[in-house]
Amino acid sequence: MPAVLLLLSTLAFTPCLFAFQAIDSTDTLHAPPPVLPGAYADPHIAAFGNRFYLYPTTDGTEGWMGTNFTCWSSSDLVSWQNEGVILDLPKDVSYAKARAWAPAIARKNGKYYYYFSADVNIGVAVADKPAGPFKEVLNKPLVAKGSRRGQMIDPMVFVDDDGAAYLYWGQGMCNVVKLNEDMISYDTSAIVSFKPQGYNEGSFVIKRKGVYYLMWSEYDTRDPRYSIAYATSSSPMGPFVKAENPTILKGKGVVKGAGHHSVLRVPGRDEWYIAYHRFIIPGGNGYNRETCISPMRFDSTGHILPVNVFEKVKPVKFKRIIKEPFF
Ligand code: FUB
Secondary structure, X not given: OOHHHHHHHHHHHHHHHHHHHHHHHHOOOOOOOOOOOOOEEXXXXXXXXXXXXXEEEEOOOOOOOXXXXXXXXXOOOOOXXXXXXXXXXXXXXXXXXXXXXXXXXXXXXXXXXXXXEEOOEEEEEEEOOOOOOOEEOOOOOOEOOOOOOOEOOOOEEEEXXXXXXXXXXXXXXXXXXXXXOOOOOEOHHHOEEEOOOOOOEEEEEEEEOOEEEEEEEEOOOOOOOOEEEEEEEOOOOOOOEEEEEEEEEEOEOOEOOOEEEEEEEOXXXXXXXXXXXXXXXXXXXXXXXXXEEEEEOEOOOOOEOOOOOOOOOOOOOOOOOOOOOOO
């Protein structure tokens, strides 16, 4: 092609290119697809060995009447494989049959501990592998319905660098207690309960550069304003101080009801991702939610930056075999 024609054709395409880029970063009508197919909420994300795992609530019924839990695994955070049902309340749990909500996973003593909400109790099951099979171990709730103010749901276990594990839970109130070495018992007199301003449910804790970040969901999960806020502390037991700009994840445009999250640090890197649910696009609501993942970043002073719910997660590779601390 003669040089002048080449220049003309390049110029002719340039505005299209700019227009495309502009739409890509500001378009709130077209959100990235969810990472799991179908109705899954309250995703707990984790990395074990050289794989990523998601443990969600099975959604899609009025009143959240799901009865079983699934596990999903991935090598890159983008393609997810269904590992099947890992706990089935009617079959595997004696004290609860439905309302299988908001699970959490933790690893310690070479075992995988799966904490789950079931008929507004919190239970615990144990496995040798991240995708199970899990066995309910107590034959009674770890936290019983009605034992404290608020709902006994939404467990999360944070294992600190020294191997100490802390259980967080609660709707209405945030509760925290250090778990015993066995991960399935604790001193009830040591429970600390508090309510950060705006707190509703879904607490999650991470530690970065010596700072403990407590995050939680605000508003009701059926409310399009459902969103995530955070506070920080120098101790896993608090007190936690709510951040100056606390909202780190909320809906915009077609994205509604974005919340009940968990956070993943890619092992060995200062690279973070947030897993959360939103109303299914199109046509979803607080009982029909889907699981998404977006990058999560910090500023140079350690504040969590607001997440762009329109940023698509790109494939993440483990660069090498990671030897993680194995408590
Ligand atoms: O999925 C059922 C309930 O909805 C969860 O336990 C809450 O956190 C809310 O997401």
